[in-house]
Amino acid sequence: MGIGPLGLTASSIVILFSFILFIPLLKSSQRLLINLSFFAFSAASILGIAGGVWTVGAGITNKFIIPLGLPDLPFHLRLDPLSGFFITVISLLSFFVSLYSIGYVKGYLGKRPVTNLVIFYSLFLAGMMMVVIADDALFFLISWEAMAAASYFLVMFEDENLENRKAAFLYIIVAHVGAIAILLSFGIMAGLATGFESFSGYTFDAMREADVPLKWATAAFLLAFFGFAAKAGVIPLHVWLPEAHPVAPSNVSALMSGVMLKTAIYGIVRVSFDLLGGFPWWWGALVLIFGLISAVMGVLYALMQHDLKRLLAYHSVENIGIILVGIGLSMIFTSFNMPMLAALGLIAGLYHTMNHAVFKGLLFMGAGAVLHATGERDMEEMGGLIHRMKWTAPLFLIGCVSISALPPFNGFVSEWLTFQAFLLSPVLPSPLLRLLIPLGAALLALSAALAAACFVKAFGVTFLGHWRGRHMPRVHEADWFMRSGMILAALSCLLLGVLPTFVIDWMDIIPQHLVGTKIGASSGAYGWLWLTPIAPERASYSGISVFFGILFVVALTYLVLHITRGHVERVPIWDCGFAKLNERMQYNAASFSMPIRRIFGFLFKIKEDVKLTPCSTHKPFPKKLNYHLKVRDRFWGWIYKPIVESCFWLARHAGKLQQGRVQAYLIYSFITIIILLLFSR
């Protein structure tokens, strides 16, 4: 193959793989290993970005067959605009995170060897890229498993903690249950493509050609949706996510939350729009409903957290929900044959995919910098870090503003597009959808508003006020590698927010391929400054004008007020004459979210304990007060606990067979043979 986009992408994967061979040579010098390897990974990511941007920009589809794998079952590769888009997203974030890792991973020097981290990091990146360019079920599943296994070992990296081992175990179980469902789904599609006797149906091309009857298509879709939803962390399959993401090294958490979840979105889009093709509207409604539940519940659970990385992990559940809302709307519109609106929904979902990758990557990198600097993940102990971390704080703030969907940053653009898709739905003919969709818009608005509350809490408790813990550690700012990764991600947040028309024009080819039309984001008389989906008089938004408008008014006000004098006097905090203010009197994470906990408390399992130790001389004045709060996921009790308990019950009863005596085992085999003989007669 010449140097095409597929070649670029493939060479990026080859670099990732071939570097693993050098790792044993570099094992002795860990510092050199970190510098070299993560530089190589950044370079590989740049190749990936080039390949992805080229594919989508030119709207080309490249195919290639590698004569590897099982006999007669070679691997098929295919890079079309949809894959190209996901390659771009994956490579973009992995470029930022690889740069960041050069600084971050050095934090482990002298504590533990990082060779494993480097090896599985490169496998993980390569696995994600292979998933989106795979064009047959076999290669797809191999890549999918490589990605899952690599990330399992990355979650296990600090394996001396019981917490990490438990989280990784839960993760690998859910990942495999999901993988089985995906395998079965491909099995159905492949079997119906060429019959169950032949194997040639394993390519995606054969599945595209196949004429699958509706009930089988539905089964295939439901299985695939279940499998991918387990990977994406859609509620109620999300329980592994808030366990596994926080305990992984922060650079890996950034990748897992930012892009690994997106491979599941890719899978859902690929299977429903491309492989299966036509579908009834209720598939879209199903995706929409699960998306909405995840969006609202995800953010509510996030609000209850006081572990910074866990909070961010629950926000991934929320954002996956928002992406699925866009995709679900698009599926509904497609099934009613409204390509223009379907394209709008799809663009909204995919744009949010990219936005979430960038800002969640940024936030996890910021949380990593905080963890690196303080050794602390619990927000209840933090505070006032903005004074010590002069770079990390504003960068983290940009992430917070973006994820809270505030203009002029990127999160707002995709939510705006999703709202537009909602508002265009009165044209739908189904009465049930007419009930569902207003509620959907309401829930989406609710989750956006709650996200803002959550990030005021996250930023305010972590970076503002005073340090809440007993001893303030020697906090140091992140080094330049970590900073540059975060700065690039923050810049992308801004650029994706103020120049959405360029990006949407670039990716407009994807709905053209999948639903048959473009949305023409900057159509009409307005030009590239204005984002005008559908029609200019319908709605328009110009991020860049909003950005410069705010900047201009703020600068003007500042200048006008500082012409005469800009003097400010620094004084001690006003303590209302009490004079005994201390840092434990500040609002913390638990108290900040208390009103919301009280309002939405019925959704959680809350255990609140207050223990008063009265003073012996003055009864009304307690000497000590212990407050204990435990908020748990209800889904664990509803769904997972019964499954876990029945597994244990089964195991206990099956365990009775195990006597430890050879005679007993001989009898078992004897009985088995007799039964088999009876049946095979």
Add this chain to the structure above:
Amino acid sequence: MKLFTFITQLLQLIILVGIAPAFTGWVRMLKCWSQGRTTAGLFQPYRDLIKLFSKEVLLADNATWIFRFTPYLVFGTAVLAGGIIPMLTVDLPAASTADVIVLVALFAIARFFTALAGMDIGTAFGGMGSSREMTIASLAEPAMLMAIFTVSLASKSTSLSQMVHVIYAGQSAFRPSIAFALIAFILIALAETGRIPVDNPATHLELTMIHEAMILEYSGRHLALIEWAGMMKLFLFVVLGIAAFAPWGIALSGELFPVLLAFLFMLMKLGVIGIGLVLIETGLAKMRIFRMTEFLGSAFLLATLGMLSFFILE
């Protein structure tokens, strides 16, 4: 002609920045009259602002750039919001920059940063105010969006100018969805602008204050900017309500005479709405903070009902 639209745009901003304190003064005057007190006059808010601007700024030792940047941002977003709401005419160059969703988000930015500034110093009051404000906002903001969406569904556009156009073009007949949306909007406007029964702008009692608790540490020109922006916010909610529910009088072109007429209409409507606001404020007592859920929940429900009735009935 193009130049003239820019002049009206500028005029509109000047009116917003200039008249907003007078509207607050009008509301305070009415309130004094209704409670049998002597008034401080229509221009007292201006005197307050001038006083604050001429005072020095006292800043807590550990206040950061967020604390100092917030007043300017809050002021800036309020001015920007004034540029996109059709007050006098729908022929605004800035109107296509942002639609009504952006408008709601602009208020959200101001609130986000005010809440952060409340937590910046690290006093209990600031955090308390931020926590309460964000809780109320997280219930009020979706309700607000739903109310506005209901109107925009009827006019098939989220652009405010377009919404005014469509309401003008007829269909002024009574619509159940718009009625629901209007009631919801009034409830939310009370909550968002911090009026009774949700918050009391005149109190500094720790148990009840919400918005005031966040800005308790501000002084001098910073406080002046925040207070001014607060007055502008009240004004903006009133003109937004006018534009979305009763736009009659707003000029459809940028000509001089209709704009002048629109200005007179606007003053009249502001006067009437001020009376309505005072009737609500003197008639009701401030609610306990956890009763707010019912208040805002019913606003949310009404707005959603409005949207449902649009989908089902219209």
